[in-house]
Amino acid sequence: MKRGKKADEAAAEGENDSASAKKAKKSKEPEPVVLYDDPPDKLTSKDGKDANLKITSWNVDGLRAWVKKKGLDWVREEAPDVLCLQETKCAEKDLPADITSMPEYPHKYWAVSDDNEGYSGVAMLSKTEPIKVTYGIGKEEHDKEGRVITAEFPKYFLVTAYVPNAGRGLVRLDYRKTWDVDFRAYLSDLEKQKPLVLCGDLNVAHLEIDLKNPKGNKKNAGFTPEEREGFSQLLAAGFTDSFRELYPEQTNAYTFWTYMMNSRAKNVGWRLDYFLLSSALVPSLCDSKIRNKAMGSDHCPITLHLAM
C-alpha cells in the first residue's frame, strides 16, 4: 500500500523524540516543558577584548520558504558580519530577489547540489570580501551535494557545512562515517594555514545533554554512537565546541525541533548546529548564542561573537 509510508514516518519520529512519551504512558502525566532562555550576549573575551566579529549560522530548511516567512527581517535585525545558511534547497537562478539584492551583504556565495537542486545547499553572505572562497572539501565523492563553503579571511578561515544526515533507518550512516573522516582531515589540513571557525548543521547531538531524549535516540540518525564519536574525534583534533565551552552544564539548549508533534513548543529538541573553533581562536571567544526565538525553519539560528 502506498499510504504505508506515513505510518513509517510517524514511527521513526516517535522513536526520535518520544522516549518521554513512553514514560508518559506509564506515569499518565505530560512531561513538563522546560525552556532555555539564552542570556544576553557577552561582548568581551576572557582576556577583556571587545567583540568585533559576529557570525550567524542558520539551517533555513528551504531558503525560498524561509524568505517568505520573513527570515531576512530577522537577519537585518541581527546584522552579523557573515551569514551562513544551510539547506537552502534552491538553484542560484531561483533565488528570491530579496536575498540576491541585499545591499548589506555585497559578497554572496552559493553551493548547490548537482543533480537535485531542491536538496541540500549552503550559502555564505559577507559584509567584507573574503580573500578566497572554495567549495567542497576536495574529494569528488563528497562534493556533489553543495554542503561546504570555505571562505578565507585575513585572520581565519570560515567553513560552513551541512553535514549529511544518516537518514531514516540509518541508510546513509556508512556514508556519513566516511564523510566524518574526510571532513575532519579537510579541517585539520586547512588549520595548518591559519585558524578556522566551523559553523553549520553538523547533524549530530554530541552528548546526552545535547538533546531532550537521549535514551530513545541511540539508534536514530543524529545520535548514534558512530556520529557522536565522529564529533568527539573533531574535538580530539583540537576544535572547541564554543557553546559547550562557555556553558558546560547548560541543559535544554537546542537548535532543532522536528515540526512534528509540536516539539518546538514542548522544547523537545536537539543541538545540531555549532560553532567550532581552532584552539588558537578560543581566547577570542566572547559568546556563542542560540537564538531560539527566531522562527522560520525547524532549526533556529546561532550566533558567534569573536574579538579578533
Added chain:
Amino acid sequence: MKRGKKADEAAAEGENDSASAKKAKKSKEPEPVVLYDDPPDKLTSKDGKDANLKITSWNVDGLRAWVKKKGLDWVREEAPDVLCLQETKCAEKDLPADITSMPEYPHKYWAVSDDNEGYSGVAMLSKTEPIKVTYGIGKEEHDKEGRVITAEFPKYFLVTAYVPNAGRGLVRLDYRKTWDVDFRAYLSDLEKQKPLVLCGDLNVAHLEIDLKNPKGNKKNAGFTPEEREGFSQLLAAGFTDSFRELYPEQTNAYTFWTYMMNSRAKNVGWRLDYFLLSSALVPSLCDSKIRNKAMGSDHCPITLHLAM
C-alpha cells in the same frame, strides 16, 4: 535541464488562453473584461410545474483543499438534493470528517483511481437513498480511474462523470476518442431503462461560444475537433445540453478558468461542466445555473432545477 518544464507549461497555457493576448500585442490594448451574471433561478418548468429536484455538480480540483477553502459552506447554502463532485483526488480513508459526517447527505458514494489515489475520482452525495449505485461504464479499460458513478432513482438515472482530459500536447486524445465512443454507448444503453441526467466535467467546450478564445485553442485539449465532435454525437444520440437549451445565445458563460494568468478575474474561461438530459426530461427542465461566484476550485459549481 530540469527547470525546462516551467517554460513548457507557460507556453501551453499561453496557447490555451491567450489568443487574445496575441491580439493585444498588436493593438497594445488590454482586452476588456466581460463577466456573466447568472440570472435568478427559474423554479418552474415550461409547462408550469414547480421545481422539486435540485442537483449540483462541481469539479473541486482536490477535495481536501476544497474543504479547507470552505466549499462545504457553499454546499450547505445551496442545499441541493444531490451533490456530484469531480476530481476529488482523495482515497476514501483520507476523506475529511467534515464531509463524511455531513448529516444532510446520509447517502455517499465514492469512486477513486486504482493506482493513483491522488488522481481523478468522483463522488455523489444524496439526501435520499438511490435504488442502486454502480461505478464505471462497464468496460475494464475505462473503469480504473474512478471517473463515473451512476445512481438509479425512481424516475431517472443520475450519472456523474469526470471525462478524461486529452492532456498537454494531446497525448491522451486517442484514448479520449475511445472513451467518448464507449461512454456514449453506455449512456444510450442506460437510457433504454429510464431517462437520465448526466452531469460533470465533460472536459470539452462544445462550440466557439463555449470558451473565450476559440481561435487559439483548436489544437488544445478541450477544444479539438475530435472532442467537440464527441460532444455533438452525444447530442445526436438524443441528449440535451440544458444550459444551452435555455440560453442559446449566452456568451461569456464559463465554468472553468485556469489558475494561471489571472484568467478568472478576466473571465477568460471555458464551459466544461454540463447537465445533459434525456429528451424525456427536457419538459421537466426549470433552470440550469452556472454558480460562477462560488470559489474553492478552478471550476465553479453548476446547478440543475427539475420539476419531476
Added chain:
DNA sequence: CCTGGCATG
C-alpha cells in the same frame, strides 16, 4: 497557478 504525492529531513 493550483492540486496531491514523493523523497528527504
Added chain:
DNA sequence: CATGGCAGG
C-alpha cells in the same frame, strides 16, 4: 509536519 520537485490539469 515542513521543504522542494514532480505529474497532472
